[in-house]
Amino acid sequence: MKRRNFVLGTLGAGAAALWWAKPADRGAPYTPYFRALNAELKRNGPMEPVLVIDLDRLDANIDRVAATLRGAGKHYRIVEKSLPSPKLIDYVARRAQTDRLMSFHQPFLNHDAEFFPGFDVLMGKPLPVRAAAQFYRTLKGPFDPARQLQWLCDTPQRLREYAELARGLGTKVRANLEIDVGLHRGGARDNGALKAMLDVIAAHPEQLEFSGFMGYDAHVGMGVPGILGGAQELLDKAMARYQGFVDFTRREFAALWREDLTLNAGGSPSYTLHAGERLSNDISTGTALLKPTHYDLDTLKAHVPAAFIATPVLKKTGSIELPALDGRSKLFSWWDPNQRETFFVYGGWWRADYESPTGLQFNELFGHSANQEIVNASPAVGLEVGDQVFLRPQISESVLLEFGDLVILRGGRIIDRWPVFSA
Numbered sequence: 001m002k003r004r005n006f007v008l009g010t011l012g013a014g015a016a017a018l019w020w021a022k023p024a025d026r027g028a029p030y031t032p033y034f035r036a037l038n039a040e041l042k043r044n045g046p047m048e049p050v051l052v053i054d055l056d057r058l059d060a061n062i063d064r065v066a067a068t069l070r071g072a073g074k075h076y077r078i079v080e081k082s083l084p085s086p087k088l089i090d091y092v093a094r095r096a097q098t099d100r101l102m103s104f105h106q107p108f109l110n111h112d113a114e115f116f117p118g119f120d121v122l123m124g125k126p127l128p129v130r131a132a133a134q135f136y137r138t139l140k141g142p143f144d145p146a147r148q149l150q151w152l153c154d155t156p157q158r159l160r161e162y163a164e165l166a167r168g169l170g171t172k173v174r175a176n177l178e179i180d181v182g183l184h185r186g187g188a189r190d191n192g193a194l195k196a197m198l199d200v201i202a203a204h205p206e207q208l209e210f211s212g213f214m215g216y217d218a219h220v221g222m223g224v225p226g227i228l229g230g231a232q233e234l235l236d237k238a239m240a241r242y243q244g245f246v247d248f249t250r251r252e253f254a255a256l257w258r259e260d261l262t263l264n265a266g267g268s269p270s271y272t273l274h275a276g277e278r279l280s281n282d283i284s285t286g287t288a289l290l291k292p293t294h295y296d297l298d299t300l301k302a303h304v305p306a307a308f309i310a311t312p313v314l315k316k317t318g319s320i321e322l323p324a325l326d327g328r329s330k331l332f333s334w335w336d337p338n339q340r341e342t343f344f345v346y347g348g349w350w351r352a353d354y355e356s357p358t359g360l361q362f363n364e365l366f367g368h369s370a371n372q373e374i375v376n377a378s379p380a381v382g383l384e385v386g387d388q389v390f391l392r393p394q395i396s397e398s399v400l401l402e403f404g405d406l407v408i409l410r411g412g413r414i415i416d417r418w419p420v421f422s423a
């Protein structure tokens, strides 16, 4: 081949490859669900960023969790941090018929004790003893921690500190022990570490009461690479470790063992698999009820997204125009049809992914704004100023706290606003 032909051929192939890499138009208008929700929010919403909870969708998820765990003979424990609104927790508790909560934060724990004075509360993390002392100082109402609260303890030192607190308060503290079933986020790793904790409990019978184990297994079902074991294999390993801790305690600390101990496990990614094991009796689940995007997992295929961020479009400015590049920005909208429309929305930079209309995208070159976030799209999305952009949170904890009162939807209509916890 002549040199000139070779060069032309190479250039042609390069151009074809480049054209092949050109982004396709990914834009499409709202689905019927979001078209109706947009109309409802334009009629009755506050026209500011809101967190919408769809009760019809939530019901379907609650019923799934409740039926799965009831069928397996296990108690359902609501994860408060993932549903941080007293009315939301109350709604879930009534529908699922449970009075068990898992708490993670001292101010929320005080709210729990006030709003749910008849509940059993298990801590999901070990709080510094001074935070625990603050709980007792600010406790209001008939909630009786000596009967209804299980503090989580992870080391002998923590147990000694709680024993000292109990002595000072003239009360007894129920201690649930954190065990490491494979997550490696602390707690007893082996029987030696567990023995050291149980020794402290046995030495303080007036101050400490052993109330069970908490073995969290977020790694089960949460996208650990398949080569390291499938979800079921990881659960089997976790429960084998759990069984080892139970057997050891029954054998070596028989006087502390009771049949009504709380043997807590699970979490949203693994709760469905726990229906198939017979050791745990208490399963925590929260996020699965709202199914944010990081919970689009095989184990939660039957769940439906029930929480959305909605925010109004404030401005529609046409093809992307980058500061400093001005007119030269046309190259971007020529290359990518998904940059041929530009919107600025009310607020932004949330831990969330665009949901509807289809094909909305962030612009890295323009950058984020928590005040007026840029959103690029193809004209095919059909958005106008005053329409809503819908996102799905990536996680529910903390994101739910960023929007003031939750907007509550039933049958496609806004029926209420529910306050969230304040720290």
Ligand SMILES: Cc1ncc(COP(=O)(O)O)c(C=O)c1O
Pocket: 079, 082, 102, 124, 125, 216, 266, 267, 268, 269, 284, 285, 286, 287, 288
């Ligand atoms: C101890 C413990 N249990 C259970 C959960 C599960 O919560 P969720 O179901 O909301 O993922 C968590 C979440 O962080 C946790 O830390």
